[in-house]
Amino acid sequence: MSDHCHGSTDNWPELERGYRAMLPEDVLAFIDASRGREHSESMLIATLHMVQGHFGHLGPGHLEAIAQLMQIPLAKVTGVATFYHYFRLQPRGKYLINVCLGTACYVKGAEKIAQKLRDELGIHFGETSKDGIFSLESTRCVGTCGLAPVVMIGDEVHGPLTPSQIPTLLEGYLARAAEDLAPAAASDSR
Amino acid sequence: MSLPALDFYRSMTDRVSKTLAERDMENKILIQVGSATCEHAAGSQVVAEEFVRHIRASGRKDIVIHRTGCTGRCSREPIVGVQVPGQILVKYERVNRDLVHRIFTEHIQGSAPVMKHVLDHTTAVLPEREFLFCEGSRCQRSGSNLRETFMAMLEARGIEPNRVHVAAASCFGVCSLSGGAPATYVLARPEKVIYRVNGEADLAAILDGHVLGGQVVEALRVQEEPIALEFLERYGDVAFFNRQSRIALRNAGVVDPESIDEYVGLDGFKALATVLGRLEPDWVINELTKARLRGRGGGGFLTGTKWGLARKQPDTTRFIICNGDEGDPGAFMDRSMLESDPFNIVEGMIIGGFSISAQKGFFYIRAEYPLAIRRIQHAIDTCRAQGLLGPNIMGSGFDFDLEIRLGAGAFVCGEETALIRSIEGERGQPKVRPPYPTDRGLWGHPTVINNVETFANVSAIVRYGGDWYSRIGTEKSGGTKVFALAGKVRHTGLVEVPLGTTLSRVVNDIGGGVSGGKQLKAIQTGGPAGGFIPAAMQDMEVDFEPLQKAGSIMGSGGMIVLSEDDCMVDIAKFYMAFSQEESCGKCTPCREGTTRILEILERITEGKGVMEDLDKLHRLSRLCQRTSLCGLGRAAPNPVLSSIKHFREEYLAHIQDKHCPAKKCVALIRYEINAEKCIGCTICARNCPVECITGTRKEVHVIDQAACIKCGNCFDVCKFAAIDRV
Ligand SMILES: Cc1cc2nc3c(=O)[nH]c(=O)nc-3n(C[C@H](O)[C@H](O)[C@H](O)COP(=O)(O)O)c2cc1C
Ligand code: SF4
Ligand code: SF4
Numbered sequence: 050m051s052d053h054c055h056g057s058t059d060n061w062p063e064l065e066r067g068y069r070a071m072l073p074e075d076v077l078a079f080i081d082a083s084r085g086r087e088h089s090e091s092m093l094i095a096t097l098h099m100v101q102g103h104f105g106h107l108g109p110g111h112l113e114a115i116a117q118l119m120q121i122p123l124a125k126v127t128g129v130a131t132f133y134h135y136f137r138l139q140p141r142g143k144y145l146i147n148v149c150l151g152t153a154c155y156v157k158g159a160e161k162i163a164q165k166l167r168d169e170l171g172i173h174f175g176e177t178s179k180d181g182i183f184s185l186e187s188t189r190c191v192g193t194c195g196l197a198p199v200v201m202i203g204d205e206v207h208g209p210l211t212p213s214q215i216p217t218l219l220e221g222y223l224a225r226a227a228e229d230l231a232p233a234a235a236s237d238s239r
Numbered sequence: 240m241s242l243p244a245l246d247f248y249r250s251m252t253d254r255v256s257k258t259l260a261e262r263d264m265e266n267k268i269l270i271q272v273g274s275a276t277c278e279h280a281a282g283s284q285v286v287a288e289e290f291v292r293h294i295r296a297s298g299r300k301d302i303v304i305h306r307t308g309c310t311g312r313c314s315r316e317p318i319v320g321v322q323v324p325g326q327i328l329v330k331y332e333r334v335n336r337d338l339v340h341r342i343f344t345e346h347i348q349g350s351a352p353v354m355k356h357v358l359d360h361t362t363a364v365l366p367e368r369e370f371l372f373c374e375g376s377r378c379q380r381s382g383s384n385l386r387e388t389f390m391a392m393l394e395a396r397g398i399e400p401n402r403v404h405v406a407a408a409s410c411f412g413v414c415s416l417s418g419g420a421p422a423t424y425v426l427a428r429p430e431k432v433i434y435r436v437n438g439e440a441d442l443a444a445i446l447d448g449h450v451l452g453g454q455v456v457e458a459l460r461v462q463e464e465p466i467a468l469e470f471l472e473r474y475g476d477v478a479f480f481n482r483q484s485r486i487a488l489r490n491a492g493v494v495d496p497e498s499i500d501e502y503v504g505l506d507g508f509k510a511l512a513t514v515l516g517r518l519e520p521d522w523v524i525n526e527l528t529k530a531r532l533r534g535r536g537g538g539g540f541l542t543g544t545k546w547g548l549a550r551k552q553p554d555t556t557r558f559i560i561c562n563g564d565e566g567d568p569g570a571f572m573d574r575s576m577l578e579s580d581p582f583n584i585v586e587g588m589i590i591g592g593f594s595i596s597a598q599k600g601f602f603y604i605r606a607e608y609p610l611a612i613r614r615i616q617h618a619i620d621t622c623r624a625q626g627l628l629g630p631n632i633m634g635s636g637f638d639f640d641l642e643i644r645l646g647a648g649a650f651v652c653g654e655e656t657a658l659i660r661s662i663e664g665e666r667g668q669p670k671v672r673p674p675y676p677t678d679r680g681l682w683g684h685p686t687v688i689n690n691v692e693t694f695a696n697v698s699a700i701v702r703y704g705g706d707w708y709s710r711i712g713t714e715k716s717g718g719t720k721v722f723a724l725a726g727k728v729r730h731t732g733l734v735e736v737p738l739g740t741t742l743s744r745v746v747n748d749i750g751g752g753v754s755g756g757k758q759l760k761a762i763q764t765g766g767p768a769g770g771f772i773p774a775a776m777q778d779m780e781v782d783f784e785p786l787q788k789a790g791s792i793m794g795s796g797g798m799i800v801l802s803e804d805d806c807m808v809d810i811a812k813f814y815m816a817f818s819q820e821e822s823c824g825k826c827t828p829c830r831e832g833t834t835r836i837l838e839i840l841e842r843i844t845e846g847k848g849v850m851e852d853l854d855k856l857h858r859l860s861r862l863c864q865r866t867s868l869c870g871l872g873r874a875a876p877n878p879v880l881s882s883i884k885h886f887r888e889e890y891l892a893h894i895q896d897k898h899c900p901a902k903k904c905v906a907l908i909r910y911e912i913n914a915e916k917c918i919g920c921t922i923c924a925r926n927c928p929v930e931c932i933t934g935t936r937k938e939v940h941v942i943d944q945a946a947c948i949k950c951g952n953c954f955d956v957c958k959f960a961a962i963d964r965v
Binding site for chain 2: 088090091092093094095097098121125128129132133134135136150151152153155156157161164168188189190191192193194195196197199204205206207208212
């Protein structure tokens with residue numbers, strides 16, 4: 050398959066090796082498997098999900114590697130990646146905080162929760178805290194309106210929240226982040 | 240008949256009954272813990288772990304944990320049910336670690352339920368028996384008298400209401416099963432028996448035989464099993480649940496979402512076996528048409544007609560898609576169904592695939608729903624392993640498979656043509672219709688797209704018949720609708736009621752009315768594409784046409800309750816900001832129209848509005864409605880137009896008096912400290928983020944209005960109500 054697109058480029062094997070080195074194994078296996086299938090280009094969004102799941106964001110290099118390996122024009126890959134809000138082109142912190150600004154949360158005071166988070170973290174929506182631990186985003190409805198107002202941190206939903214609970218909530222994640230780091234640091238020093 | 244599909248089903252049920260018998264759940268103490276996104280958020284996983292520790296420590300083998308999905312009773316989660324054999328299931332609300340310990344020691348080991356924490360605190364002591372009398376809100380026969388008569392009879396015999404509890408419940412749907420013989424149906428718990436009652440003599444027989452004699456009165460017993468029997472048996476005592484009629488949600492909170500055996504044990508895949516046993520696609524389509532099942536994704540198109548259209552196409556490569564994008568901010572019905580009863584949705588899709596002769600189906604689920612994705616994937620894999628998906632399903636010769644595709648956070652992808660492009664791997668921008676997807680959809684082939692809830696109803700219709708389903712709803716729309724009740728309402732959660740039920744019944748009787756003792760102002764339905772129904776119109780019947788006539792839409796089922804504290808201009812602005820952000824930008828009226836409308840609304844809420852703005856809003860809205868390409872742009876002005884229609888005076892207050900009656904619009908309010916009430920506790924000064932409150936301890940504090948950012952922190956923290964919002 051790859052031959053007919055890149056046949057004229059004699060250095061394709063070398064390039065391919067370089068692109069493959071940029072993506073994790075499971076993504077490569079997924080791309081290889083989908084290449085043989087009908088409508089393989091329809092697996093683009095799934096591939097972007099996997100890559101973002103692995104790296105936390107989609108960098109320019111990732112997009113190019115995906116485009117080359119899936120044989121989809123880079124313009125289209127970029128077009129798709131920028132169309133969908135779920136895809137992030139910038140790196141983000143260890144924990145992504147998504148403040149739900151859906152209707153139920155909005156009428157239950159989500160704005161105040163958002164303000165408290167901005168104050169506590171000292172960052173705005175779309176930014177990452179200096180220590181690289183938290184990124185702050187807003188989202189439209191995570192589908193747990195019964196618990197409004199809610200905040201989603203990573204895959205976990207918290208609610209109903211009041212602004213005064215925010216500091217404790219963040220401390221919990223900070224502690225978790227410290228725990229995660231501690232053993233790694235120990236093994237580094239060895 | 241010994242068709243392969245029926246044989247397959249028989250051997251499947253035989254195997255399942257054996258497995259279930261081996262588990263011997265009937266004779267064990269079951270601890271039922273909900274597992275769904277909202278239950279997890281409320282802490283159900285910690286609770287489950289805590290129970291496991293307790294069971295292990297006690298060394299008892301007769302206590303097991305039963306995982307279920309969620310019942311949709313969000314505001315009381317985590318909910319834990321304790322089922323002691325022969326007793327009524329006791330449900331606890333807001334269970335935490337400490338309560339686990341009490342439940343375990345006092346109830347399970349000591350057989351004294353912790354009554355104070357029982358869901359909704361319905362009773363002071365646990366009743367031995369319960370009799371639920373059906374009282375459908377739209378039913379013609381008079382059942383309430385019989386219920387009262389029965390209560391009087393119990394009292395006359397000196398039986399305490401504590402011991403034998405009598406309650407009203409919504410329609411069980413038994414009458415429509417038995418050909419409509421007018422009668423009152425009574426569910427007796429914990430025996431799980433349904434009686435048909437025609438008068439006092441029957442009541443006396445139940446009193447003597449069942450209540451006093453402890454024997455089921457076989458002569459009055461109904462043989463038909465209503466669809467939600469298992470649900471009613473477990474939750475029928477709770478007003479929030481027993482006023483509902485559960486069809487799409489019948490297994491939610493009953494079945495383990497990751498156990499195909501339990502699903503089969505609740506007659507799962509019986510409908511599929513029927514369909515594959517008959518091998519007549521037109522029969523299925525005909526039943527759906529008779530059922531008058533209308534698409535639950537918002538449009539309300541007749542599902543039978545849609546399937547029929549796809550089936551008539553000459554192109555034989557066909558697809559079926561389940562729309563699980565659920566973008567309406569304020570709706571979570573689809574998430575709950577996917578998480579709590581995944582096999583039912585899969586079964587509905589296989590039946591759909593067969594009926595239109597599709598080879599392949601897709602679930603399109605938004606990436607924000609990781610648990611729903613996991614559960615559906617698990618259901619698909621399990622079905623494939625058991626011959627319910629893949630080649631030669633149930634030995635019938637029908638080949639069909641399913642695959643999940645993820646959304647990526649674009650609301651417009653819920654629109655069917657955009658969704659198709661998204662599955663194809665493109666930017667999700669809508670296309671002009673016609674051609675409709677049933678003519679040319681996914682990769683140019685005939686495609687049926689239906690909402691999750693639409694599929695959730697299919698197996699029920701096949702099993703109980705289209706006529707049965709149609710009798711439950713209104714003349715134009717059969718069946719029930721699930722609403723996601725949220726906002727300023729006491730009991731938030733999922734509510735499934737027959738179409739034609741009044742809004743007031745949903746919000747007040749089931750939802751418990753507005754929270755915090757406030758006045759109801761309006762009910763918002765249909766999300767960003769919908770509108771507001773003012774409190775004065777709350778007796779309106781919920782159905783596609785009446786809602787549209789009132790300037791709103793049914794939509795997918797989001798229902799947000801708004802109180803006197805909510806500003807209608809502000810909420811309209813909220814929805815417009817949503818639509819503006821989500822507009823895909825393909826066509827000008829929507830891209831520019833939503834932006835300009837939003838600007839005007841922002842101006843009005845900032846106190847800079849002029850009277851002409853109202854005319855401009857009208858003109859722009861009409862333009863956007865008439866000339867946009869897809870439903871997003873065409874419906875985006877609805878919240879604005881309907882709020883102007885019903886709450887014009889609020890707009891006038893903002894524009895002419897520069898006043899926000901609900902005191903919500905920041906630019907139009909001020910915070911002031913009432914010198915008479917302030918005791919000088921200093922809390923407000925310490926909580927003001929811009930430090931604009933001055934004053935010393937025990938002296939009246941003052942806010943510097945020039946510096947105040949109107950965050951309202953001081954208002955929230957003052958314990959002496961000394962801060963006024965004016
Ligand atoms: C902007 C927009 C968003 C939509 N979002 C959804 C959605 O999230 N879920 C859904 O089922 N239908 C949604 N729809 C409706 C679909 O286009 C389609 O009508 C529906 O999925 C058909 O299924 P049904 O016949 O079962 O209702 C949306 C429509 C528009 C215009
Ligand atoms: S109406 Fe709006 S969302 Fe729909 S195609 Fe046009 S710009 Fe896109
Ligand atoms: S919090 Fe209330 S009582 Fe305390 S100083 Fe402020 S206004 Fe006065």
